Amino acid sequence: MNRSEGPxxxxxxxxxxxxxxxxxxxxxxxxATRAFLDRIARYDGTVGAFLHVRTEDxxxxxxxxxxxxxxxxxxxxxxxxxxxxxxALKDNLSTKGIPTTCASKMLEGYLPPYDAxxxxxxxxxxxxxxxxxxxxxxxxxxxxxxxxVKPVRNPWDATRVPGGSSGGSAAAAAAGxxxxxxxxxxxGSIRLPAxxxxxxxxxxxxxSVSRYGLVAxxxxxxxxGPLTRSVADAESVFGLLAGRDPHDATSVDxxxxxxxxxxxxxxxxxxxxxxxxxxxxxxxxxxxxRAAAWLSAEGATCVECALPAVDYWIPAYxxxxxxxxxxxxxxxxxxxxxxxxxxxxxxxxMYSRSRSEGFGAEVKRRILLxxxxxSAGYHDAYYGSAQKARAHIRAGFEGVFRDHDVLLxxxxxxxxxxxxxxxxxxxxxxxxxxxTVGASLAGIPxxxxxxxxxxxxxxxGLQLTGPAFSENVLFAAAGCIERSAGCLGRFPDLDRAVASxxxx
Amino acid sequence: xxxxxxxxxxxxxxxxxxxxxxxxxxxAFGGEPNTRCCPVCTGLPGxxxxxxxxxxxxxxxxxxxxxxxxAPRSVMARKNYFYPDMPKAYQISQFEKPMCIGGYVDxxxxxxxxxxxxxxxxxxxxxxxLLHDAYGTGTLVDLNRCGVPxxxxxxxxxxxxSEETKNYMEAVREILEAIxxxxxxxxxxxxRADVNVSIRPVGETALGTRTEMKNLNSFRxxxxxxxxEAKRQEALLAAGKKVVQETRQWDDNRGESRGMRxxxxxxxxxxxxxxxxLPILVTPEDVARIAAELPELPAARRxxxxxxxxIAPADAELLTRSRAEAGMFEDVLAQGVGVRAAVTWxxxxxxxxxxxxxxxxxxxxxxxxxxxxxxxxxxxxxxxxGSARRILAELMEKxxxxxxLAESMxxxxxxxxxxxxxxxxxxxxxxxxxxxxxxxxxxxxxxFLMGQAMKAAGGRADPxxxxxxxxxxxxxxxxxxx
Ligand SMILES: [Zn+2]
Numbered sequence: 001m002n003r004s005e006g007p008x009x010x011x012x013x014x015x016x017x018x019x020x021x022x023x024x025x026x027x028x029x030x031x032a033t034r035a036f037l038d039r040i041a042r043y044d045g046t047v048g049a050f051l052h053v054r055t056e057d058x059x060x061x062x063x064x065x066x067x068x069x070x071x072x073x074x075x076x077x078x079x080x081x082x083x084x085x086x087x088a089l090k091d092n093l094s095t096k097g098i099p100t101t102c103a104s105k106m107l108e109g110y111l112p113p114y115d116a117x118x119x120x121x122x123x124x125x126x127x128x129x130x131x132x133x134x135x136x137x138x139x140x141x142x143x144x145x146x147x148x149v150k151p152v153r154n155p156w157d158a159t160r161v162p163g164g165s166s167g168g169s170a171a172a173a174a175a176g177x178x179x180x181x182x183x184x185x186x187x188g189s190i191r192l193p194a195x196x197x198x199x200x201x202x203x204x205x206x207x208s209v210s211r212y213g214l215v216a217x218x219x220x221x222x223x224x225g226p227l228t229r230s231v232a233d234a235e236s237v238f239g240l241l242a243g244r245d246p247h248d249a250t251s252v253d254x255x256x257x258x259x260x261x262x263x264x265x266x267x268x269x270x271x272x273x274x275x276x277x278x279x280x281x282x283x284x285x286x287x288x289x290r291a292a293a294w295l296s297a298e299g300a301t302c303v304e305c306a307l308p309a310v311d312y313w314i315p316a317y318x319x320x321x322x323x324x325x326x327x328x329x330x331x332x333x334x335x336x337x338x339x340x341x342x343x344x345x346x347x348x349x350m351y352s353r354s355r356s357e358g359f360g361a362e363v364k365r366r367i368l369l370x371x372x373x374x375s376a377g378y379h380d381a382y383y384g385s386a387q388k389a390r391a392h393i394r395a396g397f398e399g400v401f402r403d404h405d406v407l408l409x410x411x412x413x414x415x416x417x418x419x420x421x422x423x424x425x426x427x428x429x430x431x432x433x434x435x436t437v438g439a440s441l442a443g444i445p446x447x448x449x450x451x452x453x454x455x456x457x458x459x460x461g462l463q464l465t466g467p468a469f470s471e472n473v474l475f476a477a478a479g480c481i482e483r484s485a486g487c488l489g490r491f492p493d494l495d496r497a498v499a500s501x502x503x504x
Numbered sequence: 505x506x507x508x509x510x511x512x513x514x515x516x517x518x519x520x521x522x523x524x525x526x527x528x529x530x531x532a533f534g535g536e537p538n539t540r541c542c543p544v545c546t547g548l549p550g551x552x553x554x555x556x557x558x559x560x561x562x563x564x565x566x567x568x569x570x571x572x573x574x575a576p577r578s579v580m581a582r583k584n585y586f587y588p589d590m591p592k593a594y595q596i597s598q599f600e601k602p603m604c605i606g607g608y609v610d611x612x613x614x615x616x617x618x619x620x621x622x623x624x625x626x627x628x629x630x631x632x633x634l635l636h637d638a639y640g641t642g643t644l645v646d647l648n649r650c651g652v653p654x655x656x657x658x659x660x661x662x663x664x665x666s667e668e669t670k671n672y673m674e675a676v677r678e679i680l681e682a683i684x685x686x687x688x689x690x691x692x693x694x695x696r697a698d699v700n701v702s703i704r705p706v707g708e709t710a711l712g713t714r715t716e717m718k719n720l721n722s723f724r725x726x727x728x729x730x731x732x733e734a735k736r737q738e739a740l741l742a743a744g745k746k747v748v749q750e751t752r753q754w755d756d757n758r759g760e761s762r763g764m765r766x767x768x769x770x771x772x773x774x775x776x777x778x779x780x781x782l783p784i785l786v787t788p789e790d791v792a793r794i795a796a797e798l799p800e801l802p803a804a805r806r807x808x809x810x811x812x813x814x815i816a817p818a819d820a821e822l823l824t825r826s827r828a829e830a831g832m833f834e835d836v837l838a839q840g841v842g843v844r845a846a847v848t849w850x851x852x853x854x855x856x857x858x859x860x861x862x863x864x865x866x867x868x869x870x871x872x873x874x875x876x877x878x879x880x881x882x883x884x885x886x887x888x889x890g891s892a893r894r895i896l897a898e899l900m901e902k903x904x905x906x907x908x909l910a911e912s913m914x915x916x917x918x919x920x921x922x923x924x925x926x927x928x929x930x931x932x933x934x935x936x937x938x939x940x941x942x943x944x945x946x947x948x949x950x951x952f953l954m955g956q957a958m959k960a961a962g963g964r965a966d967p968x969x970x971x972x973x974x975x976x977x978x979x980x981x982x983x984x985x986x
Contacts, residue, residue: 094550107549114543116550213550219779247544249554249781324779327584330593331547335645351586374584374774383776 007035011176012491014230015085015237018179022084025073029084032179033062033128036086040130040177043494046158046501048150049172051091052099053131058086061128068126081240083126088178090169091132092139093119093224094213098129102215103147104137106358107338116213117245118182118224125240130178133168137360138329139189139217141165142432145423146362153419154196155492156458158501160416163193163432166227170197173227174459174492180228180237184214186221187317188411188436191448194227195411195461198450198487200234200478201227203436205468206443207252209238210245216328218321219250221440230488231449231478238471254469264480265299267473270404272307275435281414283454288410291451291462294484295408295477305404308396310438312389314430317437319373319386326370332358365426394442397467406477407465409435411448415458439465447471449478450487459487507703507741509734510711511669512661513726515676516654517686518630518694519562524651525629526553526596531653533692537635537646545651547592552780555580559653560603560784562685563627564794566655567604569679569801570622574791578603578626580778585771588645589632597628597656599775603784609679610803611672613665620672621660630654655685661700661711666730670723673697678802682827696721699754701733702747712737713747717754717761729754733761805830813843819851828866829855835872841879849879853896861900869903878906885966891915918965924957924973927965931956932977942978950978 010018010032021027037055044050054061065084072079089095092102094112096119101107115123123129136146144152144167152167154160155175162171166183170193173181183190185203194201202225209224216222226237244253271292276285292302334340334354341353359367373382400407412432422428439446446465454460462481464474482488524531527544543551567574581599604625611618630652635644657676663669677695680686688695702714715733720726732754737747752761800808802824809820823833829850836846854875858865878895881887887895887910895909910916918924932939935956941949957974958965 092550094548100549102549110549112543112548112550114548114551211550212552215549216780247554248552250779323776327582327594327774327776330584330586331549331591333586333588333593335588336546336591337548347588371774374776376772376774379774379776 007031007038008176010035011039012229012489015082015087015179015228015233016230019082019085022069023072023079025069029062029065029069029086029128030059032084033058033086033130036130036176036178039175043175043498044177046153046494046498047155047171047175047177048152049134049168049175049177050088050131051101051103051134051149051168054098054129058128058130062086065126065128080124080126081236082122082179085127085179086130087122087127088130088133088169088172088181089119089122090135090166090181090183092135092184092215092217093132093182094215095119095129095132098132100132100215101149102138103135103149104358104360104363105148105339106332106355110337112213114213116224117210117247118241119213121240122182127179133166133172133181133183135168136165136189137363138215138325139165139184139186140325140362140366142188142192142429143417143419143422144168144193145419146360148360151419153497153501154416154458155494155497156198157416157456158497160418160458161196163196163412163416165189165193166201167193169227170194170199170201173197173199173229175494176491180226180233182224182237182241183227184217184222184224185440186217186321187440188433190225190227191411191436191446191461191463192432194448195450195463196416196459198453198459198461198490198492199227199229200231200450200482201225201448201461202234202238202471202474203439203446204238204242204471205254205445207250208243208254208445208469208471209241210248210251212245212247212251216324218324219328220324221317221321231475231482234447234478235471235475262476263298264295264477267295267300267477268403268405269295269300269302269477270305270400270407271302272310272407272409273304274307274310275409276304279413280410281454283452284410284412284414284460287452287460288408288462291408291481291485295480297484298480300477300480302408305400305407307400307407307438309389309393312393313438313441314434316386316389316393317433317441318369318430319382320390320441322366322370323374323383323386324370326367326374329359329363329367334358362426390441393438397438397442397444401467405466406470406473407463408477409463409465411435411461411463415454415456415460435463444468445471445474447474447478449481451481451485452487506706507734507738508706509663509665509730510661510702510704510714511663511666511730512700513657513659513663513669513673514698514700515657515659515673516696516698517566517657517680517688519559519653519655519685520687521556521558521562521653523556523558525556525559525627525653526651529651533687533689533694535648537644537648540648541650546647547650553596553778555781555784556653559627560786561794562653563603563625563655564786564791565683565798566657566680566685567607567625568791568795568798569683570604570607570609570625570657570676572604572607572622572625574786575601575603575605576786576788577601578784578786580781580784581775582778583773583775585773587631588643589634589650591632591647591650595629595631596778596781598626601783602626603786609672609675611668611675613668613671618662618668620662620668623658623660625655625657628654628656661702661714666727666734669699669730670727673723673726675803678825682799682802682830684799684827690721690723693721697726699726699729699733701730701737703734703737703741713749715747715749716751718751720754720756722756725754725756728756728759729761732759736761799827802830815843815847819847822851822855823847826865828864832865832872832875836876836879839873839876839880841876841883845879845883846876849875849896853893857896857900863900868900870899874899874903874906881906881910885919885969886910886917887915888917888964888966890963891917914962915964918961919969921973923961924965924970925977927957927961927970928974928977930960939978950974953978
């Protein structure tokens with residue numbers, strides 16, 4: 001029997017549209033939730049986006065959301081923004097009573113006793129949590145092949161990676177497994193998979209979204225952000241996530257001076273030459289130029305520019321992020337939760353065996369690197385120098401933003417690569433972050449927006465980067481690209497993905 | 505060869521803020537294991553610290569009391585190490601930029617006063633506790649103490665004997681107690697010290713190789729450990745051996761230390777600035793406000809008591825032992841009574857009773873003002889000293905207002921002539937033999953009759969008035985005439 005078009009459509013429209021239908025009661029939250037759950041059941045065996053699906057509990061939450069919607073419709077208090085909308089969360093977001101494993105053997109069986117602030121805010125918006133999403137182990141990776149459970153496949157081509165580390169979040173948003181998803185970005189972990197999977201992904205200004213409850217990778221870089229099927233959704237979800245949280249000392253309220261630009265007229269767009277070299281896939285470069293034309297057509301001025309200190313980005317990023325990771329991941333010691341080795345004869349052997357067994361190769365590599373760069377005798381040369389480079393990088397951006405309101409660049413040098421293609425070479429993998437880590441080090445917002453497809457039908461994402469708290473400018477520019485690129489409404493063919501995965 | 509001891513202390517004191525340093529959990533000693541904690545202080549994945557600003561206030565107070573500079577901007581840092589009592593596997597402390605820098609504490613020693621320099625005071629978090637075989641066999645972890653705020657007071661190696669070391673630690677304890685930032689209960693571990701000891705030939709200025717003993721939690725242990733370690737090092741040098749820089753474990757029961765196989769010294773803590781917390785800013789206005797809140801410190805108070813009030817040094821010492829006792833004495837004085845009477849009632853009467861009952865001034869059901877009113881009643885001869893002692897005993901049991909207690913206990917002094925003469929007449933009538941003895945010149949008999957008259961007055965007569973009246977009654981009653 002052919003499935004009706006209705007439920008499938010619910011999985012394709014954006015979250016704001018679905019929220020509208022739910023408020024008008026044209027569809028119930030239970031129907032919408034069931035539509036997503038069915039789709040997950042049917043296709044996620046191939047995609048591998050979910051680590052945990054809350055089938056029964058999500059339906060119960062949907063019933064409860066429906067009662068709120070019904071009450072609102074009969075004159076009760078207004079339902080919150082995303083009431084009854086099914087969503088899914090990256091597995092490094094602490095969820096009370098729901099497994100939170102960071103796709104690591106180390107956290108198998110860990111049930112957090114509390115919700116992350118971002119999760120609390122999503123729940124307060126009425127959203128129904130469908131489950132937890134696959135990722136690179138502890139968010140370390142650019143292809144999602146570092147998940148200890150299973151890799152995620154790109155819904156557009158199941159032989160390819162979805163990007164990482166929020167690969168599950170991007171694939172789920174692209175495949176219509178949730179109305180929107182949350183991911184986390186440390187050096188590009190939202191933007192890169194958003195680009196590979198053809199969805200919108202925002203890494204907010206550092207401090208604008210609380211990190212409380214996000215299992216830390218690199219504390220001075222980590223930010224939680226949305227992955228959505230439209231720019232409007234990204235803006236709306238960011239709105240509900242953002243704002244100071246008393247549980248995160250580094251969180252802030254967006255300053256009152258933050259821009260509220262709607263259009264791109266008069267916007268000064270800079271296009272860093274450093275990311276238009278031959279190392280970048282020609283179709284990606286062409287897409288950057290095409291987007292510049294679209295922006296110009298709506299009144300922006302686009303010029304090429306020089307972005308200083310780009311050569312320092314990757315080394316500074318890997319030193320700083322690994323140093324912080326080595327400390328953040330030290331708490332996984334097998335004492336109170338997570339994996340503990342079966343046999344040991346001393347506290348030291350319990351630590352080393354539990355950690356050797358619990359962590360995957362990439363995580364170990366970063367812990368070792370981070371431990372090394374903080375060690376006596378090397379600290380100043382590595383960690384100290386990286387901090388200086390970071391200040392230099394920040395200053396570089398400040399200089400560029402005196403003449404430009406926003407920077408337009410590729411997200412990655414190329415579109416989604418094949419599973420296994422780069423997994424043997426960590427350095428090649430690290431270079432996937434070459435365009436994205438700058439914004440992370442500088443703590444400024446950057447957004448990935450779908451802007452076209454390459455010859456193989458793979459999505460091309462473009463990155464917009466602005467000064468701190470300029471998210472509204474990014475949304476305006478991204479809105480222009482979204483309107484012009486005509487990617488809205490294009491969906492991956494999951495049946496083809498299933499077939500190609502079988503063939504692979 | 506004769507050697508001198510060179511010793512420096514790192515004193516850890518838990519701050520008595522209402523809540524812990526990073527979370528809202530109650531900051532209290534003990535409790536059922538793992539009940540006073542939350543995701544933050546147990547370092548669950550994703551939990552973040554948020555600084556309790558009261559901790560900053562307390563640390564600044566301690567810094568000012570020890571004459572430190574207060575850093576306008578200080579930075580928390582991670583000290584990374586694995587141990588099961590530290591669930592994050594790093595301690596949040598301060599490293600390159602501590603909160604208080606360069607102070608001193610003046611210490612009395614048998615060699616006279618000495619000024620011991622303070623290198624720095626920084627804030628950090630306490631760890632949990634390991635319970636060995638407390639519940640069946642094996643080691644369990646109690647995380648209740650995790651996140652209890654600490655200050656670490658790092659002293660210069662200025663101490664030259666175990667006595668100085670002990671006195672210095674006592675002086676620090678006294679200051680922290682007086683400014684009310686710590687409970688300083690050594691037996692509960694809320695104050696403890698790491699002791700660094702080296703020796704060098706007398707006259708030598710370079711430092712010898714030092715060893716460290718951690719977590720000593722009594723003055724006696726500190727004093728004994730310093731002496732034992734100096735002796736051990738001396739024996740090594742005498743035997744032509746070298747002192748090895750190491751951490752040693754002090755066993756107070758056996759009175760000796762043993763090496764911990766140098767493991768501790770191989771530690772590389774890989775400090776780096778804590779990215780989850782912002783730098784701590786303290787403005788000059790903050791410093792001025794906190795400085796204005798500082799009470800008179802014990803040493804200054806003692807000097808004033810001896811110099812200005814003329815109190816004997818030994819009494820001044822007793823009166824300034826604790827915040828509660830010193831505060832009480834000030835309240836007694838505030839009732840306008842004489843210094844001598846106030847000292848006598850505090851030191852002899854009150855402290856004497858506290859000593860015999862093992863109670864402390866801090867948990868009495870009455871205050872210094874009450875005791876001051878009682879002393880005033882004695883001074884005004886409205887209550888005689890014996891009655892006043894009974895009233896004090898009652899105050900210590902139940903508290904109350906001394907004047908009203910005197911009334912209700914029927915202890916207001918008998919001082920009117922009629923009352924006294926009735927008492928005397930009764931005494932003389934019932935003790936004819938003694939009266940006769942008095943008449944025949946026995947001085948002892950006067951004392952006996954005085955006692956009987958006081959008894960007849962129900963113990964309430966003012967002794968001076970009664971004595972005068974009795975003498976008049978006896979001598980005025982005639983010359984040998986019965
Ligand atoms: Zn707590």
